[in-house]
Amino acid sequence: MQIYLPIAEVSVNAFLLLGLGGIVGILSGMFGVGGGFLMTPLLFFIGIPPAVAVATEANQIVASSFSGVLAHVRRKTVDFRMGTVLLVGGLIGAALGVVVFNYLKSLGQVDLLVRLCYVVFLGIIGSMMFVESLRAIRKSRAGGPPPKRKKHTWIQKLPFKMRFRTSGLYISVIPPVIVGIAVGILAAIMGVGGGFIMVPAMIYLLGMPTKVVVGTSLFQIIFVTAFTTLLHATTNFTVDIALAVLLLIGGVVGAQIGTSLGTKLKAEQLRILLAMMVLAVCIKLALDLLIMPSELYSLGRAGGH
Amino acid sequence: MLRAILCLLLLTLPAKAEEVVLGLSQDEVAITATFDGSQILVFGAVKREKPIPAGPPLQVAVAVSGPSEPVLVRRKARRFGIWVNTDSVLIDAAPSFYKVATSAPFDTVLTDVQDLQHRVSIDRAIQSVGATFGTAAGSGGAQDFTEAVKRIRGSQDLYKILESSVIVDQQTLFRTAIDMPANLTEGDYSIRIFLTREGEVISLYETQIDVKKVGLERWLFTMSREMPLVYGLMSLAIAIFAGWGAAAAFRVVRLR
Numbered sequence: 001m002q003i004y005l006p007i008a009e010v011s012v013n014a015f016l017l018l019g020l021g022g023i024v025g026i027l028s029g030m031f032g033v034g035g036g037f038l039m040t041p042l043l044f045f046i047g048i049p050p051a052v053a054v055a056t057e058a059n060q061i062v063a064s065s066f067s068g069v070l071a072h073v074r075r076k077t078v079d080f081r082m083g084t085v086l087l088v089g090g091l092i093g094a095a096l097g098v099v100v101f102n103y104l105k106s107l108g109q110v111d112l113l114v115r116l117c118y119v120v121f122l123g124i125i126g127s128m129m130f131v132e133s134l135r136a137i138r139k140s141r142a143g144g145p146p147p148k149r150k151k152h153t154w155i156q157k158l159p160f161k162m163r164f165r166t167s168g169l170y171i172s173v174i175p176p177v178i179v180g181i182a183v184g185i186l187a188a189i190m191g192v193g194g195g196f197i198m199v200p201a202m203i204y205l206l207g208m209p210t211k212v213v214v215g216t217s218l219f220q221i222i223f224v225t226a227f228t229t230l231l232h233a234t235t236n237f238t239v240d241i242a243l244a245v246l247l248l249i250g251g252v253v254g255a256q257i258g259t260s261l262g263t264k265l266k267a268e269q270l271r272i273l274l275a276m277m278v279l280a281v282c283i284k285l286a287l288d289l290l291i292m293p294s295e296l297y298s299l300g301r302a303g304g305h
Numbered sequence: 306m307l308r309a310i311l312c313l314l315l316l317t318l319p320a321k322a323e324e325v326v327l328g329l330s331q332d333e334v335a336i337t338a339t340f341d342g343s344q345i346l347v348f349g350a351v352k353r354e355k356p357i358p359a360g361p362p363l364q365v366a367v368a369v370s371g372p373s374e375p376v377l378v379r380r381k382a383r384r385f386g387i388w389v390n391t392d393s394v395l396i397d398a399a400p401s402f403y404k405v406a407t408s409a410p411f412d413t414v415l416t417d418v419q420d421l422q423h424r425v426s427i428d429r430a431i432q433s434v435g436a437t438f439g440t441a442a443g444s445g446g447a448q449d450f451t452e453a454v455k456r457i458r459g460s461q462d463l464y465k466i467l468e469s470s471v472i473v474d475q476q477t478l479f480r481t482a483i484d485m486p487a488n489l490t491e492g493d494y495s496i497r498i499f500l501t502r503e504g505e506v507i508s509l510y511e512t513q514i515d516v517k518k519v520g521l522e523r524w525l526f527t528m529s530r531e532m533p534l535v536y537g538l539m540s541l542a543i544a545i546f547a548g549w550g551a552a553a554a555f556r557v558v559r560l561r
Contacts, residue, residue, distance in 0.1 A: 233537030
């Protein structure tokens, strides 16, 4: 069934959108990532204008993250305190990110920089996670004691300490706020929720338990993407509500399935799966930059993007 | 008095030998939520006071054109091993949609001079005369950029020349069908009908067809432009509600 999208001004198959939403929703529930880093390129691929894809994707992430976080709240795997601290940083970062984005746009070449950002960050994070998870799996197979997390001594020395009961941490609020800001900036530039950066940062930098990380990340993502959606809707008028509804119907159902799938898998397996997916997207984007495109020309609206 | 003068003026004007009486299958194209393209039937008759002139038969060309807008065309090139946008050219005006249907091969229907005057062929419909803005301007490569517009829009079924697709009966009745793809943009589309003999335009008839969003599509589009904050909040409310709804529904399913 074809459906005409009022803002994107293209006609697409409704079932294709439902399916895409569903697949990305499952990933979102399993890994606590918004799925934007997968969905945004997929939307480009089916012919949605990039500006609309990025803005609408933010709205869809709100839905799938909200659906996912409810399941986590019931299982008490959300650290609200940590989430709020990260969120404060995230909102500051997102606002900064939009300023940076508009500056890059005035210079031109913003597409290229966004793509390079994707390749670099997905590449680094994907390979780091992959190696880590492999090591962890090997250790658990050898039957040794579970690896102990490194205690960052310099983090322990920072002021403004706060107790995060759910995570079992007593650390300064400075590192989480900085993580929030950094992720917020990247999220705004790359047009994603930022979960794929947030999750590893929480595990490796803040030392949070993996079980809590997913729910907390989703909690924070809801607010950052909601903020981004409003920003896009009021400045660029690029949020397509019809597209969003189709994507999020698939997305919210997928997120529920994903969350229950996630509880059945071991943490290491979960991490290695996510690492592989991140690497796959990274390689695809890198190839797009390296291989000669079939159409060298592209059309744009004069004066706009 | 004024009317009498007008009548006199009209009478003194040279009457056209052959004129178009036109019919369209629809006056407007309504873009609804399930819009997946449309077909416009253009049909008509040739009105004439004198008998059909001898010589080569009457030919008909029908040109349907969407609103013209400037287009910025970018070209990629390899820099430091990766493909990046390097050059750009601003095309002054290119129609968002352009199809020409003719009753014979294009060259037979219209001479090059007449095409130049009336801007009928795709090449002429795209105005890149002043392609002076942009990084590749003046390097003589502007033609490649115009070609790119034709190629890209052609592959999207937006630009097309349909030769020998207008059926002409007894040099008096003519009809053709123009397909409009699903990726139409809004605006006033102009329809021009040319009657030609020996490649010379003897009569030109112009009319418009409205392409616009209706119903829900119209409402959402207007709202996103006029009340963006409300629109944004509504999108968020739908998202939150859908998220909560799915979570609640799955909880019920699991509890059973």
